[in-house]
Amino acid sequence: xxxxxxxxxxxxxxxxxxxxxxxxxxxxxxxxxxxxxxxxxxxxxxxxxxxxxxxxxxxxxxxxxxxxxxxxxxxxxxxxxxxxxxxxxxxxxxxxxxxxxxxxxxxxxxxxxxxxxxxxxxxxxxxxxxxxxxxxxxxxxxxxxxxxxxxxxxxxxxxxxxxxxxxxxxxxxxxxxxxxxxxxxxxxxxxxxxxxxxxxxxxxxxxxxxxxxxxxxxxxxxxxxxxxxxxxxxxxxxxxxxxxxxxxxxxxxxxxxxxxxxxxxxxxxxxxxxxxxxx
Amino acid sequence: xxxxxxxxxxxxxxxxxxxxxxxxxxxxxxxxxxxxxxxxxxxxxxxxxxxxxxxxxxxxxxxxxxxxxxxxxxxxxxxxxxxxxxxxxxxxxxxxxxxxxxxxxxxxxxxxxxxxxxxxxxxxxxxxxxxxxxxxxxxxxxxxxxxxxxxxxxxxxxxxxxxxxxxxxxxxxxxxxxxxxxxxxxxxxxxxxxxxxxxxxxxxxxxxxxxxxxxxxxxxxxxxxxxxxxxxxxxxxxxxxxxxxxxxxxxxxxxxxxxxxxxxxxxxxxxxxxxxxxxxxxxxxxxxxxxxxxxxxxxxxxxxxxxxxxxxxxxxxxxxxxxxxxxxxxxxxxxxxxxxxxxxxxxxxxxxxxxxxxxxxxxxxxxxxxxxxxxxxxxxxxxxxxxxxxxxxxxxxxxxxxxxxxxxxxxxxxxxxxxxxxxxxxxxxxxxxxxxxxxxxxxxxxxxxxxxxxxxxxxxxxxxxxxxxx
Numbered sequence: 103x104x105x106x107x108x109x110x111x112x113x114x115x116x117x118x119x120x121x122x123x124x125x126x127x128x129x130x131x132x133x134x135x136x137x138x139x140x141x142x143x144x145x146x147x148x149x150x151x152x153x154x155x156x157x158x159x160x161x162x163x164x165x166x167x168x169x170x171x172x173x174x175x176x177x178x179x180x181x182x183x184x185x186x187x188x189x190x191x192x193x194x195x196x197x198x199x200x201x202x203x204x205x206x207x208x209x210x211x212x213x214x215x216x217x218x219x220x221x222x223x224x225x226x227x228x229x230x231x232x233x234x235x236x237x238x239x240x241x242x243x244x245x246x247x248x249x250x251x252x253x254x255x256x257x258x259x260x261x262x263x264x265x266x267x268x269x270x271x272x273x274x275x276x277x278x279x280x281x282x283x284x285x286x287x288x289x290x291x292x293x294x295x296x297x298x299x300x301x302x303x304x305x306x307x308x309x310x311x312x313x314x315x316x317x318x319x320x321x322x323x324x325x326x327x328x329x330x331x332x333x334x335x336x337x338x339x340x341x342x343x344x345x346x347x348x349x350x351x352x353x354x355x356x357x358x359x360x361x362x363x364x365x366x367x368x369x370x371x372x373x374x375x376x377x378x379x380x381x
Numbered sequence: 382x383x384x385x386x387x388x389x390x391x392x393x394x395x396x397x398x399x400x401x402x403x404x405x406x407x408x409x410x411x412x413x414x415x416x417x418x419x420x421x422x423x424x425x426x427x428x429x430x431x432x433x434x435x436x437x438x439x440x441x442x443x444x445x446x447x448x449x450x451x452x453x454x455x456x457x458x459x460x461x462x463x464x465x466x467x468x469x470x471x472x473x474x475x476x477x478x479x480x481x482x483x484x485x486x487x488x489x490x491x492x493x494x495x496x497x498x499x500x501x502x503x504x505x506x507x508x509x510x511x512x513x514x515x516x517x518x519x520x521x522x523x524x525x526x527x528x529x530x531x532x533x534x535x536x537x538x539x540x541x542x543x544x545x546x547x548x549x550x551x552x553x554x555x556x557x558x559x560x561x562x563x564x565x566x567x568x569x570x571x572x573x574x575x576x577x578x579x580x581x582x583x584x585x586x587x588x589x590x591x592x593x594x595x596x597x598x599x600x601x602x603x604x605x606x607x608x609x610x611x612x613x614x615x616x617x618x619x620x621x622x623x624x625x626x627x628x629x630x631x632x633x634x635x636x637x638x639x640x641x642x643x644x645x646x647x648x649x650x651x652x653x654x655x656x657x658x659x660x661x662x663x664x665x666x667x668x669x670x671x672x673x674x675x676x677x678x679x680x681x682x683x684x685x686x687x688x689x690x691x692x693x694x695x696x697x698x699x700x701x702x703x704x705x706x707x708x709x710x711x712x713x714x715x716x717x718x719x720x721x722x723x724x725x726x727x728x729x730x731x732x733x734x735x736x737x738x739x740x741x742x743x744x745x746x747x748x749x750x751x752x753x754x755x756x757x758x759x760x761x762x763x764x765x766x767x768x769x770x771x772x773x774x775x776x777x778x779x780x781x782x783x784x785x786x787x788x789x790x791x792x793x794x795x796x797x798x799x800x801x802x803x804x805x806x807x808x809x810x811x812x813x814x815x816x817x818x819x820x821x822x823x824x825x826x827x828x829x830x831x832x833x834x835x836x837x838x839x840x841x842x843x844x845x846x847x848x849x850x851x
Binding site for chain 2: 221301322
């Protein structure tokens with residue numbers, strides 16, 4: 103049954119991605135409107151899939167890379183719809199939909215592994231911890247995409263080539279605004295996610311911090327985002343510098359998410375999550 | 382925030398520790414060191430890695446504490462410097478912040494109005510007095526207090542919001558220092574230990590993870606019962622220990638311990654962390670009788686107790702129980718004492734077939750490994766009755782409440798820092814030709830983009846107010 107909802111979500115998200123790509127080429131409002139609706143339908147099926155998995159596992163479906171990727175994709179879409187309501191930017195979808203569909207395809211390609219849920223993961227803290235972290239990640243993904251759009255747009259303006267992309271992308275100020283807001287809102291989510299994670303660890307393992315590789319890497323990405331925010335708020339960084347920095351930060355964040363869990367081991371790694379015999 | 386006050390004099394150490402550049406350098410060093418720590422295996426995992434190193438490298442790594450760097454002196458020193466840096470930066474900049482918090486700007490400043498964007502000014506009709514009254518009413522609905530200053534042909538207003546926003550950053554800095562204090566308190570006055578308690582038994586000491594030395598608790602903990610639920614696949618689903626705490630032999634507390642649900646007693650926290658089994662003192666045996674074809678006798682026996690042989694030719698007992706011998710699985714040592722004659726000892730394995738296959742023939746034929754050594758009986762081991770033990774993590778960390786408080790302060794501090802700003806707004810009402818010009822200007826301590834949007838919205842609302850009036 104879970105397959106069914108997952109595939110349905112993937113299908114609609116891919117369909118919407120196609121629509122968004124046609125939109126950026128043809129620039130027809132009608133195409134955007136329908137793509138957005140289809141994406142929303144995909145998000146609804148995705149939500150049903152996650153609820154179904156939550157119910158059948160008894161905990162948040164984030165315990166292996168496959169599920170975590172699909173959850174990440176879901177968070178990005180949620181962040182997108184919130185921003186869509188606030189900024190009404192049509193072109194954002196043409197960047198967000200392919201990105202989240204890409205994550206879903208990777209997730210789709212990975213095998214289903216029904217590892218039993220170890221008792222330690224049956225905790226509401228896990229859901230809160232992972233949920234807030236990924237909401238932060240989703241917002242940072244939007245910041246990353248808007249930074250890329252910013253750099254593309256800036257290049258076009260500098261070269262005075264105002265054709266193709268120029269009309270299709272929003273103004274530099276708007277893109278900078280999206281970048282700013284998604285980081286200002288993403289950072290507290292990341293912070294709360296790390297805090298709830300350490301509260302969870304205190305209850306489950308007896309220590310709130312134990313220098314696990316993933317803990318260390320998320321602290322590093324936290325510092326990078328803190329530096330970016332500090333510069334934005336106190337030193338008034340804007341535009342190009344902030345865009346480049348938010349791309350660097352996102353790369354570190356992605357490394358924390360994927361690299362640190364796959365290569366370094368520690369209790370956050372997906373291998374350990376499924377296989378460790380104790381606890 | 383960028384400029385540091387020099388009132389403290391030119392003390393170079395103070396100057397060093399109050400610089401943001403030091404913060405950045407320290408953070409970069411800490412980041413690189415932490416990344417190294419994720420690449421070099423730490424603590425228990427380091428053994429395998431250490432074997433691959435040349436002796437020279439190994440000595441170097443050892444002397445730099447690279448196998449447990451997060452707990453090394455130099456790493457702690459770096460963190461200490463960072464804390465000191467944070468503290469001194471905060472102290473150094475506090476007087477300025479305090480001044481900015483206390484300052485009451487004059488309503489009739491003209492600097493904010495220089496190079497005013499067109500979205501923040503508009504022309505309207507009417508008299509200066511009327512317009513001023515409208516602006517005053519409008520500002521009173523927006524700000525707690527709106528200062529006013531009248532000059533010839535011109536009226537100034539001043540309103541502000543978010544004075545406390547200046548302190549947000551101090552909450553964040555304080556929270557970081559509190560986290561470090563909490564960690565320090567934990568490492569000085571706390572401990573991490575573990576203990577295994579057999580079902581039905583009591584312990585009064587635990588083993589410290591650091592140095593593997595025992596630590597007396599000052600009370601006793603007993604495990605009445607251990608239960609484990611399994612999934613169909615055989616993986617554990619949930620397990621619990623029913624614990625009882627005793628002071629001077631008297632029961633003081635009863636608690637059920639589950640994963641994710643620790644229990645506290647006298648400031649020490651107990652976590653369910655693992656479990657296992659050990660052979661108990663009971664086994665299930667089967668003894669084939671003297672007559673061929675008769676039914677085997679199945680019995681449960683305890684160690685060192687005497688049991689009659691089914692045919693009555695003597696007695697036997699179980700002398701030893703092993704959960705594994707030579708990789709051949711569980712075995713028991715049986716001793717048979719016939720009515721007359723010498724005692725016979727022999728081992729009985731649970732998997733006798735395996736013994737035949739795996740043991741070298743001379744050994745397999747030895748009476749020591751023959752379950753039929755005492756004729757005409759043959760002994761079979763059906764199974765060991767195992768006992769559960771519960772593995773507990775036993776920690777004491779008096780720093781935890783401090784860390785929790787710090788987390789709360791940090792979230793509060795970030796909220797204040799990101800979502801509030803000290804916005805000062807000036808409104809100028811002046812005569813221009815036959816009409817009245819209304820101009821709105823402002824400054825803020827952060828978020829210039831938000832300020833601009835705020836001022837434009839304020840101007841628009843004010844304009845609507847004038848339009849309604851007409």
